[in-house]
Amino acid sequence: MNRTVYLDNFATTKPAEEVLEGMLPYFREIFGNALSPYDLGQRAREAVEEARVEVAELIKAKPQEIIFTSGGTESNNMAIVGLAKANKKKGNHVIVSTVEHHSITNPARHLEREGFEVTFLPVDRYGVIDLNFLERALREDTVLVSVQLANPEVGTIQPVKEVVRLAKRVGALVHTDAVAAIPQMKVDVDDLGVDALSLSAHLFYGPKGAGALYIRKGVRVQPIIYGGIQEGGRRGGTENVPAIVGMGIAARLLRQNLPTMVPKMQALRDRLIKGLLERIPNLHLTGHPEKRLPGHASFIVEFVEGEAMLLMLAFKGIYTSSGSTCTSKALKASPVLSSMGYPAHLIQGSILFVLSKDTQEEDIDYVLNTMPEVVERLRELSPFKEGWKDMEKWEKATCPHH
Amino acid sequence: MNILDRPLNADLSVDVVYLMCPVHLLELNESIKKIEVGQVLELITDYDRALEDVPRWCEVFGQEFLGVYEDGETYRFYIRRKK
Numbered sequence: 001m002n003r004t005v006y007l008d009n010f011a012t013t014k015p016a017e018e019v020l021e022g023m024l025p026y027f028r029e030i031f032g033n034a035l036s037p038y039d040l041g042q043r044a045r046e047a048v049e050e051a052r053v054e055v056a057e058l059i060k061a062k063p064q065e066i067i068f069t070s071g072g073t074e075s076n077n078m079a080i081v082g083l084a085k086a087n088k089k090k091g092n093h094v095i096v097s098t099v100e101h102h103s104i105t106n107p108a109r110h111l112e113r114e115g116f117e118v119t120f121l122p123v124d125r126y127g128v129i130d131l132n133f134l135e136r137a138l139r140e141d142t143v144l145v146s147v148q149l150a151n152p153e154v155g156t157i158q159p160v161k162e163v164v165r166l167a168k169r170v171g172a173l174v175h176t177d178a179v180a181a182i183p184q185m186k187v188d189v190d191d192l193g194v195d196a197l198s199l200s201a202h203l204f205y206g207p208k209g210a211g212a213l214y215i216r217k218g219v220r221v222q223p224i225i226y227g228g229i230q231e232g233g234r235r236g237g238t239e240n241v242p243a244i245v246g247m248g249i250a251a252r253l254l255r256q257n258l259p260t261m262v263p264k265m266q267a268l269r270d271r272l273i274k275g276l277l278e279r280i281p282n283l284h285l286t287g288h289p290e291k292r293l294p295g296h297a298s299f300i301v302e303f304v305e306g307e308a309m310l311l312m313l314a315f316k317g318i319y320t321s322s323g324s325t326c327t328s329k330a331l332k333a334s335p336v337l338s339s340m341g342y343p344a345h346l347i348q349g350s351i352l353f354v355l356s357k358d359t360q361e362e363d364i365d366y367v368l369n370t371m372p373e374v375v376e377r378l379r380e381l382s383p384f385k386e387g388w389k390d391m392e393k394w395e396k397a398t399c400p401h402h
Numbered sequence: 403m404n405i406l407d408r409p410l411n412a413d414l415s416v417d418v419v420y421l422m423c424p425v426h427l428l429e430l431n432e433s434i435k436k437i438e439v440g441q442v443l444e445l446i447t448d449y450d451r452a453l454e455d456v457p458r459w460c461e462v463f464g465q466e467f468l469g470v471y472e473d474g475e476t477y478r479f480y481i482r483r484k485k
Contacts, residue, residue: 086420089475222420233418233425 002317005363009354010152010180011321015246016205022249023207026242034239035230044241051248058251059197060188061214067231068244071211072179072200076103078213079175079196082221083144084111087173091141097121097129098339099151104177121147126288127156127340135166142172149181153323153336153352154287155296164193173219179203184265184293186258195219201243205357206250210243261357265295268364269355273297275368280375286337286350295355300342303385304349304378312374318367323350345388403457404469410480412444413437419448419476426452430459437483442468445479452477
């Protein structure tokens with residue numbers, strides 16, 4: 001019988017049972033608006049503020065430095081647009097890396113249309129940003145630098161502390177997208193020295209529709225959603241109380257469990273990487289071999305097409321992504337892998353496995369036993385089984401994003 | 403309206419730049435409690451309506467409006483706590 005092995009934990013994670021249980025009363029008896037002055041509202045308000053303390057604690061911030069949002073995308077949009085516009089007096093230059101999520105690069109493109117100048121920071125073949133390039137790109141009129149803490153697609157951990165050190169020289173603010181890093185590594189905003197940091201609840205066993213943006217005390221941000229006085233007027237809209245409560249519980253559980261989760265994940269991940277490389281010829285690990293997230297394994301499988309591989313694996317009960325979850329939908333070559341220098345025909349065969357707190361040894365064994373035959377079968381059907389040829393048509397499929 | 407030609411010394415400064423109505427008024431309600439009677443509060447905002455709202459708030463709540471200093475694109479309002 002087929003097992004179900006879910007290794008697509010950067011698409012989303014399965015919410016923890018405790019999270020779901022904790023949320024339910026805020027759909028039922030405590031359904032009040034957190035701004036209402038009577039007890040039904042006040043109980044909702046207390047729950048939101050408790051969640052704020054938990055989320056702050058997870059990243060070693062102060063509760064008043066946390067703004068609740070609808071998720072990672074909104075947090076990233078608010079950081080890029082809100083921080084750049086709020087500091088326009090200093091200058092109009094923004095730096096983001098080429099391997100950022102679309103919720104960073106697209107708002108950066110929007111800023112370009114609004115008169116900002118945006119520099120895209122290149123990466124090496126492991127996906128690590130080029131610090132020398134950054135040092136030269138920073139100017140007196142640079143207002144903001146945004147570099148992710150870890151890349152969701154190849155798992156590479158970025159030298160964010162170094163980015164902060166360089167950016168401070170010109171007085172630029174630093175934002176980091178920690179959406180992929182949070183579920184797999186300890187994060188301390190003071191240790192990193194960043195001015196802003198994005199989180200998303202559904203990647204750490206919380207609900208969808210909840211996220212947060214950390215903004216260091218004293219840093220001005222222009223809202224992107226105007227409304228009432230929620231979140232101190234920085235983000236309008238009635239608070240999504242159940243989702244915020246769920247995020248708070250997820251943050252507490254993650255903080256408690258991370259120290260035991262990480263070594264367990266890492267051992268399984270190492271076993272997966274080693275096992276697949278031994279069993280499948282023409283398979284290449286993408287991302288940094290050591291400086292990568294402990295529960296992340298990403299590869300390029302030569303002579304196969306990622307989408308077909310995903311579907312065949314899913315048929316066997318194994319759920320993964322090819323490229324990033326969003327680019328696999330858009331049927332485009334991943335801008336992350338192309339920034340790292342991979343040609344389009346290789347990028348088509350990318351696959352990534354993201355482990356969760358619940359991944360078992362048997363799950364990894366099942367992948368090790370199942371995937372080689374899937375790849376073999378696909379290669380039998382592949383027009384490239386005798387090697388690469390007629391590649392021009394693949395080049396056209398490269399995402400023109402960068 | 404008392405327009406100041408230079409900023410005053412304040413015991414507490416709060417920054418609500420980019421935030422809109424009614425955040426500036428809620429912030430006044432909260433912040434005035436954080437200083438002692440006789441001390442001065444500075445409110446920094448870029449919200450134009452504050453030019454009407456802040457003096458009026460002082461009138462309603464019995465606090466002393468010392469004046470406003472226009473600092474480029476922002477205003478600095480000064481309020482002395484009377485009670």
